[in-house]
Amino acid sequence: MLTLPHLQFAIFVAGMFVIAGCMSLVIVRRVIDVRRREVDRAMATVEPMLQEWLVRGDDIEPLRRMLRGLRPHVAFRSLARLATKQLTFERQQVLAAALREEPWVAALLRRAGSPLWWRRFDCARLLSIVGRAADAALIAPLLTDKSPAVRLVGIDAASRLASRPLLNLQLDTLPRRQDAVQAYQFSALTRHPVLVAEALIERLTLDAPVAPLIAWIDAAGALANPEALERVRELATHESPNVRLHVARALRRLATPETPPVLLRLLKDGDWRVRAQAARALGALRCHGAISDLMRAVRDLSWWVRYRSALALAQIGGPGRVALIELSRCDDPMARDMSALVASLSTAAVIELSEV
């Protein structure tokens, strides 16, 4: 049974907590203010130096000395906040060469194997600025780290290096990632187009498993490398409709005379998704020779095929627009509505809608 002394004791305990809470509030606020001011001061000093080095590009020594004089976490935070904003890839390479052997950098990078995720996270962030080819062994575990945040920044760190083993690791783990992470990896991979294209060409074969093949086709599409995309084009006869779908989508980046016939074949595919993507690709390639096929596709039973085909006609321009006006007077009500909708869109709207 709860008695008054029990309650009095509870009041005492709760009161102590409240007092501790108030004191913590004051102390935390003070500590945080001091730490933030320290970083802000450092930023205010480092930023003009970094700017000057970026503009004049001669001597990095003052910047190096400046960073060395700061506490490691302050130096890191200043650099991290500024580097991603202002550094070009080439400048970053110079910066990496200058800072990699600094004691504070080495001290932070020693934490790459820390059991605490935030230390590995900071390490990955730092490596994305000062990483060099010799750091590949340090970066590889970050790419498969159990923390998704570390993996994400690890992708960035890896993209700074032209390392084939890291690249292979990224391509092989690609199919296991969610769409957004794949898209992130694609944009990181474009930094080394030749190396990536070589690795992709080796993988883009008819006998490759479907799931990774789709991810690699998408990577080739994002890379827009002609050699890799020519290999993708050869996959247009793949038995899996999912593969053909991704092939059709990727081919919108391959403007060669051999592409439209492949896309016209895909425009008659049994799967509506493949037909829709083929229409989209024909529009993106401004393929005048496809107008009559696209006009037929605007009468397709699938809303999406009609939509993508009408947009493709609008993208083609003059003769395509004329075809849309013709279709907007046709006897098929669905084709008529779709043509009228797309014909009424501004050029900017057509471009934007075709891209997504």
Next chain:
Amino acid sequence: MFELGQAPEWLLTLVRSADLTVLWYTFIVNSFFLVLLVLAVPQLFAHYRFGSEDVLIRGLTSSAAPRVSIIAPAYNESVSIVESVRALLTLRYPYYEVVLVNDGSKDDTLQRLIDAYDLYEVPPAVMRRLRTERVRAYYRSRTWTKLLVVDKQNGGKADALNVGLDASRFPYVLACDADTLIEPDALLRLTRPFLFDEKIAAVGGTIRVVNSCTVSDGRVTDARVDSRWLPGIQTVEYLRAFLFGRLGWNLLGGNLNISGAFGLFRRDYLTEILGYATSTVTEDFEVSVRLQRHLKEKHISAGVTFIPDPVAWTEVPTTAKVLGRQRERWHRGLIAALITHRQVMFNPKYGATGMIALPYFLFAELLGPVVEAVGLVITLVGTAFGLLEPAYAVAFFVVTYMYGIMLSLAAILMEEASFHRYKRTSDSLRLALFAFIEPLGYRQITVWYRLKAFWRYFRGDMSWGKMTREGFAGTPAGATPRQRLTPLQTPALSEHPGA
């Protein structure tokens, strides 16, 4: 009146047992909040680190950001609609569209949009899946290709959201509210879980109180804590609800409340559950519960999560009357949702939603005001009639008071140690002060209005009640705050990944 110990034994036992039950109830509920707090701390730390500027920039500059349709319903928003839409059109995010649904405004909201954004009517080629009020016309802008305006007959917020859902074309939709100012980088932060390899059905962000903040061009430029007690206390309340309340629920796996003012949903899931319910007065809570239920029934392993750093600012009531209407409506919506989804309650099939989240909402939220009122009455009456020792009554009050304050102070401390939005020491002190005075009057007012909700619900009243607003500091005189704002009318890409 009785002298202490002179009352009949049965009456004494009854009063003391009731008082003890209320005390234990308060202790258990507050201890549950303490558990949420403990669970929230490591997550808050993680999100604080993930929210670093350099990490954010990586997301912005890559093509990985998922496409988002922002749906904003507007009703009689003529004064502020142009600025509100402009604020939405200038968010720091690479791929999004804005679908503004004019919900049958009686003023010149539509005409102002037509004039300001050079709108032109486009044919209605929409794949309609949701039953809604009639759509009059669709407009696109010649100056902003990412803007779509839908003009429809009035049908309420949920109906307007459903029209926006049908008209949007991206795989994710962000429903935003009338009085919400979305921070420029909030959308970018809100999509972070997608970059973290997680399967997500919905993400919610933090709502903060904008009263007394300086707003310029639809952006909060100086965050302040209102010195008036009502909005000030609500600032503490919002901090507590978001910083550890919802964050704590992430780990328990039963996040049930994605705010209607600022929540991102996977469009296909929303469409599968037939969008927002038009028959409820809290469409956001109801849709969150229905979504969780749908995910469990269909064995979809996608989560509903909350992240603390994307911020949207909202205006809170400044008078007890308007606050009362708001809290009464929220509670009525809670009663309706819990009754509608009663099959989920204590049903292990629904996992944490059925076994933890909904029971929590039943015992802590729904019955909370009843127990508090009973506790208050018993303590007062029991003391007055000599059935309770005054010292016992005071001790009872002080224990519950301090436990509550301790939790509020913890929320303020978490805010200070992480996002630190309120730069002035005076604002922090105000927050602490409001934490102390919240249990002295404010709580009792909200208890009264929440009790009224039972009466109105069982009378079948499903009205919203009139909400009045003051506008933001820094907005032109006479301007109303940002409206229920909210994209080409095509089926969502996510429904047809190949399309």
